Amino acid sequence: MHIPDGILDPITTIILWIVTISFMILGYFRMGKMFEKEDSEKIIPYIGVLAAVIFAFQFVNYPVPGGTSGHLVGGTLVAIILGPWASVIVLFLILVIQSLFGDGGITALGANVFNMGIIGGIVGFYLVMLFVRLLNNTSMKKELKVTIATAIGSYIAIVLASLICGIEISVGGVIPIEIAVPAMVFWHLLIGLGEAIISALIIFYIYKTKPDFITTESMLGVK
Amino acid sequence: MAEKNRYKWPSITIFVIIATLMLVIAVGFTLGFLSENPDGLERVLTDYFGEEWLENLFSPWIPFLSWITNDYVAGIIGIVLSIAVLMGTFYLITRLKKRNLK
Numbered sequence: 001m002h003i004p005d006g007i008l009d010p011i012t013t014i015i016l017w018i019v020t021i022s023f024m025i026l027g028y029f030r031m032g033k034m035f036e037k038e039d040s041e042k043i044i045p046y047i048g049v050l051a052a053v054i055f056a057f058q059f060v061n062y063p064v065p066g067g068t069s070g071h072l073v074g075g076t077l078v079a080i081i082l083g084p085w086a087s088v089i090v091l092f093l094i095l096v097i098q099s100l101f102g103d104g105g106i107t108a109l110g111a112n113v114f115n116m117g118i119i120g121g122i123v124g125f126y127l128v129m130l131f132v133r134l135l136n137n138t139s140m141k142k143e144l145k146v147t148i149a150t151a152i153g154s155y156i157a158i159v160l161a162s163l164i165c166g167i168e169i170s171v172g173g174v175i176p177i178e179i180a181v182p183a184m185v186f187w188h189l190l191i192g193l194g195e196a197i198i199s200a201l202i203i204f205y206i207y208k209t210k211p212d213f214i215t216t217e218s219m220l221g222v223k
Numbered sequence: 224m225a226e227k228n229r230y231k232w233p234s235i236t237i238f239v240i241i242a243t244l245m246l247v248i249a250v251g252f253t254l255g256f257l258s259e260n261p262d263g264l265e266r267v268l269t270d271y272f273g274e275e276w277l278e279n280l281f282s283p284w285i286p287f288l289s290w291i292t293n294d295y296v297a298g299i300i301g302i303v304l305s306i307a308v309l310m311g312t313f314y315l316i317t318r319l320k321k322r323n324l325k
Contacts, residue, residue: 001264006280036320044314045233046233050309051302051305056240056244060244060257061259068262097305100286102288106284107282183266184264
């Protein structure tokens with residue numbers, strides 16, 4: 001879903017840059033309290049691990065039926081671990097590094113962060129929160145509730161991000177909206193399954209091995 | 224000692240992730256769980272315009288690391304860069320936030 005340079009029109013590019021920068025500034029101020037604690041540096045090495053995991057999984061393209069491939073975006077996953085506002089900054093940094101390799105454009109960075117960090121991260125997080133609260137009415141174990149909610153939330157977030165991406169590329173008149181949106185959504189309905197499975201497995205694994213690394217448990221309202 | 228222990232398991236985990244990625248690249252295409260097919264957006268654009276159009280899009284810069292075509296090298300450099308940039312940024316964020324609290 002990495003938009004290259006030369007696809008978006010200048011107005012869309014500028015608007016999405018402004019929105020993204022605003023969200024990052026807001027993100028810095030609204031980031032979880034864990035970054036203000038006396039021992040908050042403890043989390044830094046684990047952020048390094050998270051960076052390695054996200055980059056490694058984004059590198060691995062899995063096949064999707066119909067001659068397409070997909071890879072993890074990880075917005076929702078990062079948001080569940082570090083909080084929705086921190087996820088925008090993480091995705092921004094990861095996308096900057098990827099653009100150095102030519103994966104996603106530099107002018108389109110604002111749009112890419114909007115799609116993968118804001119829609120994938122913040123919207124994805126609140127979707128997971130909604131599903132956790134729905135699952136609180138069941139007798140499931142809490143790690144299972146968060147795992148299932150992660151799968152559903154990250155799936156919807158990816159499909160939603162692809163819909164927004166389809167609208168963005170059609171706004172400048174590159175591809176008609178009636179072609180861009182259905183095609184983007186169709187492929188991401190398939191690609192999103194991989195995102196849901198990988199995100200859910202990683203969250204389940206963290207819950208089993210280092211549950212305190214999921215810093216948003218109280219925010220998610222899991223019981 | 225505490226400082227050493229703090230970095231021990233994250234460091235081991237990062238080495239395991241890099242080793243696993245190298246192994247996945249080595250066998251992934253052979254076994255078919257990796258694919259070089261275009262992703263969702265590339266597919267939509269190539270279906271509409273063709274591959275040549277996508278390759279000739281105007282960009283205001285040449286990506287600094289685009290000369291790295293070897294998957295193994297790109298994977299390792301990408302992971303190392305991601306770790307350095309993210310850890311550095313969040314270290315600065317925590318320092319700034321604490322300083323503001325004081």
